[in-house]
Amino acid sequence: MWADGLVEVTAEAELRELLGSPTPRDAGKVRRSLHEHDRQWLAASPFCVISTAAADGTCDASPKGDPAGFTLVLDDTTIVVPERPGNRRTDGFRNVLSNPHVGLLYVIPGRGDTLRVNGRARIVRDAPFFDRLVVNGHRPPVALLVEIEEVFYHCSKSFLRSALWKPESWEPQAAPSRARIAKSLERPDEALEDLEQYYGPRYGDRLYG
Structure with a gap:
């Protein structure tokens, strides 16, 4: 590993000295359940990234996409993400088997802000709601059921810096x-x-x- 001249941050106090502390507004924006705005966002979002980590710390970030509204909202604290045909590596699913904590980042094309959902996940192979997950005749073999612990919005600065939605930059x-x-x-x-x-x-x- 290359480390010449590397100065590592090893304590939260040092991290706060470098980056500062969040404003009370930002620190307190985390909610425990879905608001109607969140439901509308999920209904409009065709894409999310699901982050997981195994018990040994092995990490994965997996993109998921389907027609807008592919994430099923069961109630104010429970959502479901269907699985579609892919490479069958099951990295994220295997992580969930040993560590249920997950983080989801929902994107709406053209929007700079994002919806973040953190919670505990279970892998479900069947349930009455599976019929509502069918797309183009495909019924998912499994789905990820997420019990929400945190939900909040993230600002658009990273999208603005990257010019992600500007075709002229592509x-x-x-x-x-x-x-x-x-x-x-x-x-x-x-x-x-x-x-x-x-x-x-x-x-x-x-x-x-």
């Missing part, structure tokens, strides 16, 4: 294509042409199959 070709990444790191025995076809325009046809 450079999708700045990094190798998904096909080239797969060829180099994951599927070296497959032809690049085949991978380009696999990850091409028809890739979206297999989202739920």
Whole structure:
């Protein structure tokens, strides 16, 4: 590990000296249950990132996306996130089995602020509400049920700094294509042409199959 000249922060007091303390308003904005504004946000959000950590500290952050409103609100303190076909690594799910604490970050395209939800999760394989999780004929094999402990909004500064929603700042070709990444790191025995076809325009046809 590179460490030449590294000056590490090792105490909260030192961290506060460097970054300061939150205002009373920011420190007190955490709530224990959903407000109607939160319900409207979840109904409009098509994307979230779920962060988990195993009992040994192993971490994962997994993106989840579906049509807007894919997160089902059961009540003011309980939400459900359906699982869709993916790479089957189950990193986050395996973390939840040993440590139920999760953090979710909900995004609405074009909005700089985000909704943050922290709580305790359970992996559910069936329940009466699963019929409400069907999309394009796909009924999820499992879902993540989250009992909310904290919910609050985060300001837009990071999105403004990054210009994330400004198309004129986008450079999708700045990094190798998904096909080239797969060829180099994951599927070296497959032809690049085949991978380009696999990850091409028809890739979206297999989202739920």
